[in-house]
Amino acid sequence: MGFRSDQPLVPAVWQRHDTVILPLWRERLCMEMSPLAASRYASGLFSEDRRRPIAQWFNPALNAALLVGLETPAEWPVQRFGLFYAPPQGCVQRVHTNLHEWFPRKPRVSPTEDEAFHGAIVSAESFLRVEMDFL
Template sequence: MAPSGEQPVTPALWIRHDSEILPLWWDRLCSQIGPQPASRYASGLFDSDRRRPIAQWYNPALGAALLVAIETGPEWPVQRFAVFYAPPGGGFTKIHMDNHEWFTRTPQKSPTEDEAFAAAIASAEAFLQVEMDFI
């Protein structure tokens, strides 16, 4: 229980937001590597908001975000989902986790795109749990 007169500490909320990639990603990436390289990063993932599927969480209280998205070019035979993190206060990083990939030449063979996406989401959610322990 919080001491008299003090409010208990409430963890900041992570809100799922999958409809469009947040502008925060573009801003953070441009500030780190510049607009030209940013437009090519992960096959233009943050430049044109066209690569799907995505899963995204945003924490407005912290100014932080987490994203699961395809990072490989569409022409690659192996496609891979990556987890990207924009921590509170600035910056941008790719979280190195298990490879969440599938093969376009054998789309029905496990792991499928849906299985890889589900595994990447599970990794992202596990990361959020750990991250909240440090905030």
């Protein structure tokens, strides 16, 4: 049976929250590593809500979350969106997918930042659909 266009992109138990980074991320990182190391992880993505855009999904029943955010330092010549998963077990995992990157010095050359972000969201939605099959 193939994917039907009338199916939701993301299972309904995953709620989208794109306004601010959820506190869950910093809490989990601090449990795994020191607060200083947690603040530096992924170029400060989880401690400093300074770079946009982000996309987040939260599953309150499982206390799990998925985040699309910039994982590279601002000064790098190549920028990349990463996927980070906070599973119900209480950690943070980097989800390895296709590279979703762009070159800021060439903002109009494909892939652009918008194209990279959209590609990362598509990967995140695919991950959530597959993840629900295992939960």
